[in-house]
Amino acid sequence: MIFKNHILRANEFIAERPKLQYYLPQALTLFFIVFVIGYFSFNAGVNMEDQGMETGFSFLGGEAQFDIQFHLIDYHGGMTYGRAYLVGLLNTILVAVLGIFFATILGVTIGIARLSTNFLVSRIAEWYVEMFRNIPLLLQLFFWYFAALRALPPPKESYIFFDFAILNIKGLYIPEFVWTNFNAFFYSILVSIVIVVLFIIWAKKIQERTGKQYRKFAISSGIIIIIPFLSIIIGGVGLEFIHPELKQISETIFNYEGGSKAIPELLALVVALAMYTSTFIAECVRAGIEGITKGQKEAAASIGLTPGQILRLVIIPQALRIIIPPTTNQYLNLTKNSSLAAAIAYPDIVLVFAGTALMQTGRAIEIISITMLSYLTLSITISILMNWYNKKMAIKEK
Amino acid sequence: MKKTLKHLFSLFAVFALVFAIGTEAMAAKAGKTLKNTKKKGFVKCGVSQGVPGFSNADASGNWTGIDVDVCRAVAAAVLGDAGKVKFTPLSAKERFTALKSKEIDVLSRNTTWTLSRDGGIGLTFNGVNFYDGQGFMVTKASGITSVNGLNGVSACVNIGTTTELNMRDFFNSKGFKYEPVVFEQADEVVAAYDSGRCDTYTTDKSGLAAQRTKLSDPTAHVVLPETISKEPLGPVTREGDENWSDIVRWSLNVMIEAEELGITSSNADAMKTSENPAIKRLVGAEGETGAALALDQEWSLRIIKQVGNYGESYERNVGPDTPVGLSRGPNAQWINGGILYANPTR
Ligand SMILES: N[C@@H](CCC(=O)N[C@@H](CS)C(=O)NCC(=O)O)C(=O)O
Numbered sequence A: 001m002i003f004k005n006h007i008l009r010a011n012e013f014i015a016e017r018p019k020l021q022y023y024l025p026q027a028l029t030l031f032f033i034v035f036v037i038g039y040f041s042f043n044a045g046v047n048m049e050d051q052g053m054e055t056g057f058s059f060l061g062g063e064a065q066f067d068i069q070f071h072l073i074d075y076h077g078g079m080t081y082g083r084a085y086l087v088g089l090l091n092t093i094l095v096a097v098l099g100i101f102f103a104t105i106l107g108v109t110i111g112i113a114r115l116s117t118n119f120l121v122s123r124i125a126e127w128y129v130e131m132f133r134n135i136p137l138l139l140q141l142f143f144w145y146f147a148a149l150r151a152l153p154p155p156k157e158s159y160i161f162f163d164f165a166i167l168n169i170k171g172l173y174i175p176e177f178v179w180t181n182f183n184a185f186f187y188s189i190l191v192s193i194v195i196v197v198l199f200i201i202w203a204k205k206i207q208e209r210t211g212k213q214y215r216k217f218a219i220s221s222g223i224i225i226i227i228p229f230l231s232i233i234i235g236g237v238g239l240e241f242i243h244p245e246l247k248q249i250s251e252t253i254f255n256y257e258g259g260s261k262a263i264p265e266l267l268a269l270v271v272a273l274a275m276y277t278s279t280f281i282a283e284c285v286r287a288g289i290e291g292i293t294k295g296q297k298e299a300a301a302s303i304g305l306t307p308g309q310i311l312r313l314v315i316i317p318q319a320l321r322i323i324i325p326p327t328t329n330q331y332l333n334l335t336k337n338s339s340l341a342a343a344i345a346y347p348d349i350v351l352v353f354a355g356t357a358l359m360q361t362g363r364a365i366e367i368i369s370i371t372m373l374s375y376l377t378l379s380i381t382i383s384i385l386m387n388w389y390n391k392k393m394a395i396k397e398k
Numbered sequence B: 001m002k003k004t005l006k007h008l009f010s011l012f013a014v015f016a017l018v019f020a021i022g023t024e025a026m027a028a029k030a031g032k033t034l035k036n037t038k039k040k041g042f043v044k045c046g047v048s049q050g051v052p053g054f055s056n057a058d059a060s061g062n063w064t065g066i067d068v069d070v071c072r073a074v075a076a077a078v079l080g081d082a083g084k085v086k087f088t089p090l091s092a093k094e095r096f097t098a099l100k101s102k103e104i105d106v107l108s109r110n111t112t113w114t115l116s117r118d119g120g121i122g123l124t125f126n127g128v129n130f131y132d133g134q135g136f137m138v139t140k141a142s143g144i145t146s147v148n149g150l151n152g153v154s155a156c157v158n159i160g161t162t163t164e165l166n167m168r169d170f171f172n173s174k175g176f177k178y179e180p181v182v183f184e185q186a187d188e189v190v191a192a193y194d195s196g197r198c199d200t201y202t203t204d205k206s207g208l209a210a211q212r213t214k215l216s217d218p219t220a221h222v223v224l225p226e227t228i229s230k231e232p233l234g235p236v237t238r239e240g241d242e243n244w245s246d247i248v249r250w251s252l253n254v255m256i257e258a259e260e261l262g263i264t265s266s267n268a269d270a271m272k273t274s275e276n277p278a279i280k281r282l283v284g285a286e287g288e289t290g291a292a293l294a295l296d297q298e299w300s301l302r303i304i305k306q307v308g309n310y311g312e313s314y315e316r317n318v319g320p321d322t323p324v325g326l327s328r329g330p331n332a333q334w335i336n337g338g339i340l341y342a343n344p345t346r
Helices: A002-015 A018-050 A081-114 A119-134 A137-151 A182-210 A216-234 A264-290 A294-302 A307-344 A349-361 A364-393 B002-026 B032-040 B066-079 B095-100 B115-120 B162-174 B186-195 B205-212 B242-260 B277-282 B299-306 B310-317
Strands: A159-161 A165-168 A171-174 A176-180 A238-242 A245-248 A254-257 A260-262 B043-047 B085-089 B123-125 B130-132 B134-139 B153-158 B178-183 B200-204 B221-223 B231-233 B236-238
Touching (some): A081 A349, A137 A264, A137 A307, A182 A216, A307 A349, B032 B242, B066 B085, B095 B236, B115 B123, B130 B205, B178 B186, B186 B205, B200 B205, B242 B277, B242 B299, B277 B299
Antiparallel strands (some): A171 A260, B134 B221
16 A cells, blocks of 8 residues: 555655656666666676686787788788788678669669559569579579579680779779879869859859759860860870789689779679669669659649659659658668678678687677677668658658 | 483494495596486487598498497496487588587597587587598599699598698698688589599598598599698597596596407407406496496496407408508507506596
């Protein structure tokens, strides 16, 4: 009875304080989470101590002693585990960025194709979606990788495109770019971008005031091409190519050296991730466009907009609001799926850090925590960027 | 009267104590893993995903190989039946996690005994069942005949192996360029090498001999003569249960010593009447070897009868008459010019 009274009194106490009502559950949840994590950490610590295992993050400064096939920053086995982690992380980011880029282009194209009035086009798009969406990604990955390895020639019989790119079983090679006066070129691009932005703002204002329309796209592209071009002529900017060279290693083994190279593991991974994810994006795009009522199109047509303008000014801005949130999810999935890289020897964070480094150091808990946190950070970054974009696209009530 | 009783009592106590210490010294206490294994009725053994001759499952799921035989020996010693083993195939990357998370109790999977593995990460190594070293395989057509011809090659390897580290040491010390292509699954390494993605496949020479049988044309490849590292391979247990580690260590030791003393699966029973005390101890006819491991008196006899001695296991699994076809080399007994040297089972 007394107990009941206490509870009642406590309830009253809380009810009178809305701030407390808001924060108390959150504080309790936080406390609970900290408690659970703390409990498991303590437990793990004790167990590891029993097994004579060291703990802590100091191993990150130790010498890695293993090499990595493909790195965007300077790396060799004499550097630290921390550096190896960075190499893996950057390789993961590279795959995610390339994958998202191609998945978006493919997905939008297929999504629009599915709505095509051309029967054959929409059917092919439908088959594409059904096929690549329903086969497990790992199988697709193996398919592309080993299919690529089977199809690509050895270095001596490489495919050579326009005397520029070289493709063989060891990778895709392009010449290394050697710039003279690169700064002038870089600034000229920067300047032209600023001019384009200013021009677009100005053009919009004029349009709002007078209704006069400029050909924004053509003029902007002109600016972006002409100014850097001038910098090359006047500013003494030069570009030279160092072509990869074929070296003989033994009677039958040849290899290209020099130039920039994308390994076949990267190519297969990007193709597999982009194809798979594009099917989901295509469905988002289709749903988004189908979600715009016919009335909107008819209304737009009735005020004299061309079909191109209807798509650009009426349908896409509204459809985007439907498309962006689920597409964000697909971007997150793609990023996480990129961890399958380890299966085909692409040195991403899982292969390099949660693989080799973990095996060599035995620091399972530390390394898995860092890896998980890295994925979490990548995911949150993508979410924030996409939310920002979504907000920009949302209807602004005036 | 009361005093005598008290004296008698203390005398008794002293006796009890002496007795307790005495038997303590003789009979070890069964550790947790031993108790659990007896309760479960099978030994939880981690092996490779298929290295012919070392640990390999046939079409009907029967595991054979010299690594497999170590686990069978443990099962024969502990449970009385070499068949009572549950095998878990593991990639090189998974193996230590599986052992430490108690998914398995013995890891018998071409695992190299190194300082960092023994010391830093909670593992105990229990002897060597195969002395190996790292080598390189290339196509015959390549014309490469020595590791000195490997400058600039790409090399396919398994992740989480000593192979990965040795390879770097080797290429660095020679000042050679190379490209490591690192896979998790052994089958993918083989497939990638077979397709021409890599110019060479490098791992333990035993592994090369075994994996070579999986290539589309095994005769089109050669293993280069040089050995670039030492790879003592042996069974591993978790740190923290000395009794269990002892059982694994001495089960392997019994197989090796049995060969040295000429005890085989077929003559083991007859050897009970031997004149040689070392032989009699190994077949359980003398001494109390089992007590030190908290096992019965016949543990070693069962290993020899059910699994055979080391030489029998070797000939059956990796010897010259098998597809793997390895001669004894350093894995011969010390009395025959090898480095296999069992510790006395007494
Ligand atoms: N002995 C080395 C290498 C052992 C190893 O895993 N070798 C590979 C290449 S033969 C292997 O056995 N793979 C078989 C598998 O993954 O099932 C070590 O302990 O790190």
